[in-house]
Amino acid sequence: MEEKKTWMLAFCLFLQLLCSVSGLDRGEFPSSFLFGTSTSSYQIEGAYLEGNKSLSNWDVFTHIPGHIKDDSDGDIADDHYHLYMLLQCGFKQEDIELMHQLGVNAYRFSISWSRILPRGRFGKVNSVGITFYNRLIDALLLKGIQPFVTLNHYDVPQDLEDQYGAWLNPQIQKDFGHYADVCFKAFGKKVKYWSTLNEPNVVVILGFITGEYPPQHCSKPYGDCLSGDSNIEPYIAAHNIILAHATAVEIYKKKYQVKQGGSIGIAISARWYEPLRDIPADCLAVQRALAFDIAWFLDPVIFGEYPPEMRQVLSLRLPTFSSEDRRKLQHKLDFIGINHYTSKYVKDCIFSPCEGGKTESTAFVMSTGERNGIPIGTPTSMPDNYVFPDGMEKIIMYIMQRYNNIPMFITENGYAQGSTSNDPTTDMLNDTSRVEYLHGYLTSLTRAVRQGADVRGYFIWSLLDNFEWLYGYTQRFGLYHVNFETQERTPRLSAKWFKEFLEGPEVIERMNRDLECLRSIY
Ligand SMILES: *[C@@H]1O[C@H](CO)[C@@H](O)[C@H](O)[C@H]1NC(C)=O
Ligand SMILES: *[C@@H]1O[C@H](CO)[C@@H](O)[C@H](O)[C@H]1NC(C)=O
Secondary structure: OHHHHHHHHHHHHHHHHHHHOOOOOHHHOOOOOEEEEEOOHHHHOOOOOOOOOOOEHHHHHHOOOOOOOOOOOOOOOOOHHHHHHHHHHOOOOOHHHHHHHHOOOEEEEEOOHHHHOOOOOOOOOOHHHHHHHHHHHHHHHHOOOEEEEEEEOOOOEHHHHHHHOHHHOOHHHHHHHHHHHHHHHHHOOOOOEEEEEEOHHHHHHHHHHOOOOOOOEOOOOOOOOOEOOOOOHHHHHHHHHHHHHHHHHHHHHHHHHHHHOOEEEEEEEOOEEEEOOOOHHHHHHHHHHHHHHHHHHHHHHHHOOOOHHHHHHHHHHOOOOOHHHHHHHOOOOOEEEEEOOOEEEEEEOOOOOOOOOOOHHHOOEEEEOEEOOEEOOEEOOOOOOEEOOHHHHHHHHHHHHHOOOOOEEEEEOOOOEEOOOOOOOHHHHOOHHHHHHHHHHHHHHHHHHHOOOOEEEEEEEOOEOOOOHHHOOOEEOOOEEEEOOOOEEEEOHHHHHHHHHHOHHHHHHHHHHHHHHHHHHO
């Protein structure tokens, strides 16, 4: 008896310890805090030519052999478009049901521009596309899940690319405004969270400096492309993206916000940087790297100016905002979306020699994952993605301080397993590394919140394994494993972990009650 009692108490204490000492508790976040999963149209929808959708730039890009690691594309992807349509027939694997099972209260997804306006500005609004997203939104709300909608997550109607070069042409500002207007009008009564663009910094850096993403523009030494100029085009494209965002925000604030009562922001890819060496030059390099990555887009949309750290290096290569632009930029966004995965070291290249001729467009910094051969954190299957949980707290504090604690959402955070296998093997499902990653990053987020950071939500990338851009289907980010042949979804350990975390306070309370009960018995 005595032995049993001791064992029981030890077991209960262990469970308690697991929950309390870990410093991670759903109860620490307000009940209004959004906890969700994140996806994007091109990565999950499939049905790339159905419902009168037109081709996007990513449809065209992936169809050219050699562009994607496994020569795959998003033609079918997770077939979300069809599986969702099967909801009405009681299809059990339906994706909204998966989220409902997780117990999330929000879902971040993106609208495919070419489903809504197949011909960009030219041509009519596609009613099939409007119906698809309306039903999706209705189904989410029915399950108590808030739609958190991104207007543009990389995919642009190819027509705009062909007609005038998409982001390289100021015309796109007006067209993006028109597209946003159509969406606010069609969905705004039900959608309370709008994000204009996803990771414009990645779109510009990979599309116009290194040339790895469409439209594959670049010049040497940054990359090897058929056309483009890495010293000029990125600043033009960024300028148009910033003003396209401002156009959409102005339309929302003037025509819809009062009536619809929602909020609007932008989501930025936000890596953290640590100085490689403990010297002032590398600390300055960290500031430059952050400015060239994050403030490049956030300073203009919040302060109406490019960051001084960039102006100092690039001077007149950076465009200027006209008085009309400034007027548009006065409409402030309501929140900043932060996509954070990893951190790197940076080394100064102004005062120190660097390999590879690091120049203006890369802020005169060299970034690396290692210091003296030791990685900044455990490497993952995604190249350049290391596990460095402290980066979450640090990037939030940087953004909080630079932008006066504007409300923030962690719009993406997640962990990839590299695998081409469709089999939901034990190894694939027993994703303890992902659980550790999420646990570490969420704990770090909690530390930032305790210091006063106004963070209002956290979204895991991703609900499902999906089309991971240049990596195709070789990198799996999902809480649910997907067999891309049968489209079967299987929950991973991380899905169960997230569900338990979301049930948090109740679980801990229940355990406390059990403990009390056991104490009274023995
Ligand atoms: C697609 O558009 C054509 C006209 O361009 C129309 O005839 C057809 O019915 C539409 N398809 C659907 C599914 O609505
Ligand atoms: C899952 O992985 C952990 C460690 O990686 C291991 O201890 C555990 O036994 C595994 N569980 C199953 C069911 O394979």
